[in-house]
Amino acid sequence: MTAVPLPYRVVSNRPETTDTRTLTLRPVGEALPAFAPGQFAMLYAFGVGEIPVSVAGLQDGALTHTLRGVGAVSRALCAVRPGTQVGVRGPFGTGWDLPAATGRDLLVVAGGIGLAPLRPLVQAALSTPRNHGRLNILIGARTPEDLLYRSEPDAWGRPYCGMTVDRAGPEWTGHVGVVTTLLDQAAFTPHETTAFVCGPEVMIRATGRELLHRGVPAQHIRVSLERNMHCATGHCGHCQLGPLLLCRDGPVVGYDRAEPLLAVREL
Amino acid sequence: MPSATAPPDADSTACVLDLEGIEALVRELRARGRTVIGPTARDGAIVLAELESADELPYGWGVELEAGYYRMKRRTDAMAFAHSAGPQSWKNFLHPERARQWTADRAPDGGMTVRAERPEPTSFAFLGVRPCDLRAIQIQDRVMIGGRHRDDAYEERRTGAFLIVVECVEPGATCFCVSMGTGPAAQPGYDLALTEVLDDSGHRFLARAGTEEGAEILESLPHRPADDITRTRAREDVEAAAGRMGRTMPDVDLRALLAGTLDAERWNDVAARCLTCGNCTMACPTCFCTTTEDVTDLTGDHAERWRRWESCYDMDFTHLPGGSVRSTGRSRYRQWLTHKLGTWWDQFDSSGCVGCGRCIVWCPVAIDITEEAHALHQESLEPQAETKGEAS
Ligand SMILES: Cc1cc2nc3c(=O)[nH]c(=O)nc-3n(C[C@H](O)[C@H](O)[C@H](O)COP(=O)(O)OP(=O)(O)OC[C@H]3O[C@@H](n4cnc5c(N)ncnc54)[C@H](O)[C@@H]3O)c2cc1C
Ligand code: SF4
Ligand code: SF4
Numbered sequence: 001m002t003a004v005p006l007p008y009r010v011v012s013n014r015p016e017t018t019d020t021r022t023l024t025l026r027p028v029g030e031a032l033p034a035f036a037p038g039q040f041a042m043l044y045a046f047g048v049g050e051i052p053v054s055v056a057g058l059q060d061g062a063l064t065h066t067l068r069g070v071g072a073v074s075r076a077l078c079a080v081r082p083g084t085q086v087g088v089r090g091p092f093g094t095g096w097d098l099p100a101a102t103g104r105d106l107l108v109v110a111g112g113i114g115l116a117p118l119r120p121l122v123q124a125a126l127s128t129p130r131n132h133g134r135l136n137i138l139i140g141a142r143t144p145e146d147l148l149y150r151s152e153p154d155a156w157g158r159p160y161c162g163m164t165v166d167r168a169g170p171e172w173t174g175h176v177g178v179v180t181t182l183l184d185q186a187a188f189t190p191h192e193t194t195a196f197v198c199g200p201e202v203m204i205r206a207t208g209r210e211l212l213h214r215g216v217p218a219q220h221i222r223v224s225l226e227r228n229m230h231c232a233t234g235h236c237g238h239c240q241l242g243p244l245l246l247c248r249d250g251p252v253v254g255y256d257r258a259e260p261l262l263a264v265r266e267l
Numbered sequence: 268m269p270s271a272t273a274p275p276d277a278d279s280t281a282c283v284l285d286l287e288g289i290e291a292l293v294r295e296l297r298a299r300g301r302t303v304i305g306p307t308a309r310d311g312a313i314v315l316a317e318l319e320s321a322d323e324l325p326y327g328w329g330v331e332l333e334a335g336y337y338r339m340k341r342r343t344d345a346m347a348f349a350h351s352a353g354p355q356s357w358k359n360f361l362h363p364e365r366a367r368q369w370t371a372d373r374a375p376d377g378g379m380t381v382r383a384e385r386p387e388p389t390s391f392a393f394l395g396v397r398p399c400d401l402r403a404i405q406i407q408d409r410v411m412i413g414g415r416h417r418d419d420a421y422e423e424r425r426t427g428a429f430l431i432v433v434e435c436v437e438p439g440a441t442c443f444c445v446s447m448g449t450g451p452a453a454q455p456g457y458d459l460a461l462t463e464v465l466d467d468s469g470h471r472f473l474a475r476a477g478t479e480e481g482a483e484i485l486e487s488l489p490h491r492p493a494d495d496i497t498r499t500r501a502r503e504d505v506e507a508a509a510g511r512m513g514r515t516m517p518d519v520d521l522r523a524l525l526a527g528t529l530d531a532e533r534w535n536d537v538a539a540r541c542l543t544c545g546n547c548t549m550a551c552p553t554c555f556c557t558t559t560e561d562v563t564d565l566t567g568d569h570a571e572r573w574r575r576w577e578s579c580y581d582m583d584f585t586h587l588p589g590g591s592v593r594s595t596g597r598s599r600y601r602q603w604l605t606h607k608l609g610t611w612w613d614q615f616d617s618s619g620c621v622g623c624g625r626c627i628v629w630c631p632v633a634i635d636i637t638e639e640a641h642a643l644h645q646e647s648l649e650p651q652a653e654t655k656g657e658a659s
Contacts, residue, residue, distance in 0.1 A: 005369075007380070081377070228586050228587060236556060237579065240602070264530075266594065267592075
């Protein structure tokens with residue numbers, strides 16, 4: 001169903017960090033087709049509006065989303081009570097496409113809430129360890145309080161899962177610095193690596209540049225981009241980035257396509 | 268819309284309709300339950316509106332067009348279709364300015380029921396579609412129903428529409444369909460094509476059918492076989508129109524030209540004039556962008572989703588929590604023009620411009636898409652300057 005939202009029941013709504021919440025949703029009646037990691041849904045808060053939100057988890061028929069309340073709709077969604085219903089359309093957009101990275105080392109690089117769309121990718125990679133080489137997960141956040149899914153990364157780290165923050169109090173004993181500073185600890189062979197990158201646009205550009213410099217081929221650097229979206233069906237025109245309609249040709253695109261477009265100011 | 272069955276050979280259906288035949292055409296379409304939309308003179312412009320009879324066609328009216336200028340003017344003859352694009356286009360009917368998409372109701376237990384807006388069964392007949400505007404309809408088809416996600420309401424209106432193209436014999440000063448390869452002769456996609464002829468032998472129309480339904484309707488009207496004089500006159504008038512285009516585009520690969528202009532100095536020049544009012548996007552027959560509005564009634568338990576046209580010139584168009592992506596007029600005009608002539612190809616495998624000239628006419632400050640394209644072309648020929656305007 002792509003035009004009209006289907007009702008989904010809010011099974012749980014728990015705080016993730018101070019300004020993010022994780023919702024788990026189940027279909028009331030008819031269910032949407034299966035989502036792939038990297039794809040997104042349009043979530044409708046009754047009477048308030050509808051916004052694009054990536055899938056952050058895909059366990060047994062439920063949809064999991066992690067949201068930051070930044071405006072009218074995202075705040076309304078952060079406030080939904082378990083038992084009530086929201087509208088969901090989808091799945092939309094391109095996914096991370098893990099099968100295309102078969103046999104390659106995997107490098108997951110997340111900035112802030114950018115870890116949300118990468119989480120189902122990590123879960124899929126962990127469940128099929130023989131299909132690919134080494135799995136590296138690099139996570140950056142503003143402060144230790146902004147790190148998502150705090151209990152999970154311990155179970156993720158084979159061979160490497162690192163976390164870094166921009167600013168930290170004395171209680172933080174981990175890394176401080178931008179996420180690319182973790183690259184030296186990761187174990188990967190650049191030209192045999194596929195990278196999956198999501199975060200603020202400046203972080204995506206800095207990471208892309210560094211990975212290219214280290215020899216990861218541009219088309220094997222997969223980045224997830226964000227633009228304004230209203231329909232998600234390629235009809236509203238808002239998500240254009242030059243030749244791309246990001247709801248259709250993205251949000252996940254190869255860095256070979258993204259780099260020249262992101263380099264143009266106000267494209 | 269043309270049916271899947273093989274269309275008749277248009278030329279074999281050629282015949283001549285007199286004014287009486289045109290009257291009968293409107294009557295017949297209405298008798299078949301169709302809403303006939305065509306040009307009519309109203310409030311100082313030739314607008315598209317429902318016609319109850321062919322009497323309402325703008326017989327004897329022409330238009331005077333220039334950048335930022337539109338006037339109706341009396342002709343010395345009684346031609347009905349000797350005027351070019353007016354303020355509206357067929358998208359006003361196929362892709363309306365504002366439409367409800369669905370409604371939702373909330374129960375006391377928090378449950379939600381969503382109902383899709385059932386597209387009203389419509390059966391339009393468009394009389395007087397210019398060849399450039401036929402192409403514009405086909406371009407919107409690619410956007411709205413040509414991809415993975417089809418817009419049901421558009422499809423309903425579009426597949427039910429009967430298209431009567433009238434070839435152009437009187438291009439406006441702002442027309443450039445020849446540069447865009449869309450006119451002035453009719454190209455496939457019509458149900459009926461007409462060419463208006465007025466000479467010593469009288470006022471008449473050379474008619475051809477492009478679909479079975481077109482042929483059937485033509486057959487039912489008072490008509491006579493196509494004579495050589497009418498055929499020749501029709502062909503010559505359309506050929507002459509091709510030689511009288513008011514505007515041209517630079518004779519280069521426009522897609523490639525625009526792809527190379529992202530840091531052009533010219534964008535600063537046009538940005539200094541453009542008001543970012545969005546008139547050009549509202550008037551353009553291919554511009555399709557929309558936004559959504561979510562509203563509730565007083566109880567708060569009944570909600571509606573509406574869709575309305577929106578312009579890429581609006582500041583909010585690229586709103587993100589951190590601010591708009593295209594915050595300058597320069598970047599918004601650049602978006603519009605590079606999309607129309609360039610990236611539309613990447614997205615929908617066609618040009619986004621058909622050369623109708625509406626954006627030129629309805630721009631309050633007379634910005635001319637062809638002049639801007641020529642200027643960008645000129646700039647592309649200049650040797651690279653050391654310091655470009657605004658690095659992008
Ligand atoms: C593909 C994709 C995936 C995303 N995934 C997530 C996620 O997993 N978690 C998360 O917290 N956020 C995600 N976002 C961002 C989220 O969609 C925006 O934060 C949200 O739209 C803000 O809307 P608002 O009404 O709360 O805020 P406001 O700033 O008040 O937004 C105003 C209106 O702008 C419109 N709008 C449409 N698209 C956007 C957009 N991308 N950003 C801002 N406004 C937009 C909406 O109609 C919105 O109501 C994603 C965005 C995209 C494009
Ligand atoms: S861009 Fe201008 S000339 Fe081209 S189709 Fe649109 S309104 Fe007509
Ligand atoms: S080009 Fe003209 S019509 Fe278009 S936004 Fe600018 S001022 Fe308005």
